[in-house]
Amino acid sequence: MVNTREQIVDAAEVLFAENGYNGTSLRQITERAGANIAAVNYHFGSKENLLIEILDRVVVPINARRLVLLDDLEHQGKPDIRQVLEAFLLPDLRTLKELRQRNQALPRFVARMYSENTELMRPIMGQQFETIGRRFGSAIATALPHLSAEEIGWRLQCIVGIVIYLFASITLPGASSMVGDNTEADLERLLAITVPMMTAPSREVATR
């Protein structure tokens, strides 16, 4: 076998997406990869390290792309809400499309891991979103001065919920798929609802 390590990662991506982390055994992975059981612990050390390696390669670049786009925007001047949201959403759509081309089931797995909110995932997504939330929160605040920081954070989390749902690729009966191959069109469609959703006047809650 010339490239056992890569074959294992590919097989694990598919099986994790299909049956979850706990629902996938190393024997399934290595059988699909055409490798030996011991190869996982040899190349990765443990099953958990294999998971982290898969997740990191997906999650980290998304937020890196977000920050690059936002930096560019703020360097050019004061961005409006549509530009900020585009910088937030475009990395998701591009990554979603790329992941699908590489492995059709991978985005769903990432969405599952995100929504599991377990102790394994919390440091991975927590530290990532801390910077993202602060940077985009203040960018939105300057574009929409009528909203409080708390309300902006709340609405941003709603958008995160939509994005995770996009990644989950849940296609309910009678509904078409949420995103397609045309990233520009998907972005337009998302901005068409997220911009009004973010711009809407606040009915803020006092008792929280």
Place this chain on the structure above:
Amino acid sequence: MVNTREQIVDAAEVLFAENGYNGTSLRQITERAGANIAAVNYHFGSKENLLIEILDRVVVPINARRLVLLDDLEHQGKPDIRQVLEAFLLPDLRTLKELRQRNQALPRFVARMYSENTELMRPIMGQQFETIGRRFGSAIATALPHLSAEEIGWRLQCIVGIVIYLFASITLPGASSMVGDNTEADLERLLAITVPMMTAPSREVATR
């Protein structure tokens, strides 16, 4: 033990929410419930039946409530978009609050199972949402004639994504919790963004 069956359900709810279905063993469940291992298979037949029993008691009433509210609305006349969305969201918020009072971790577990999109879950949520999507889709279509049925279904799924995210109770660092105890206030907050999000013109080009 006077009520072993109930104790098992309660323990399973907590542990499933914490560690997932595959991540929870029957021995953990029965130990927490103060029951014997064999009690699970005696009362439920299998671990999978125990899961289905827990999910059914949560998911089915939500959509039943939705349909009752929508029936009431349509019986009174032609509902506007805000009323329809209220009928869609209110059962979620009420159920979310109730579930939290009963078991703080239960909503997160439901959200996890929803987003897993596995073969076990598909019949449970699929058949449920088929009626819901059709009924609410047509109700929204009469309230918003400028939107195509396909666009309505797509936006409705975005709202489902937000709701699942609410249930997941993911609290990112630096952000407050998404919903509280004041259901009326939470509903107002959700309607403040979902009504503009649903009403927005289709594929709008620019907001300046």
Place this chain on the structure above:
DNA sequence: GTACGCTTGAAACGATCGTTTGAATAGGAT
């Protein structure tokens, strides 16, 4: 008391889990 359904108990079932071991193999550098 005796007999009978319902429920619980301890123990073991076969299967599978993630991990480890140590020998066998390959392929280049010297």
Place this chain on the structure above:
DNA sequence: ATCCTATTCAAACGATCGTTTCAAGCGTAC
């Protein structure tokens, strides 16, 4: 050819999984 490092392999490790078995306990009707 010889050595060395990297990788693969079959096999087994102890642990834990969901499930089953069957005896013991329980309250109620006879």
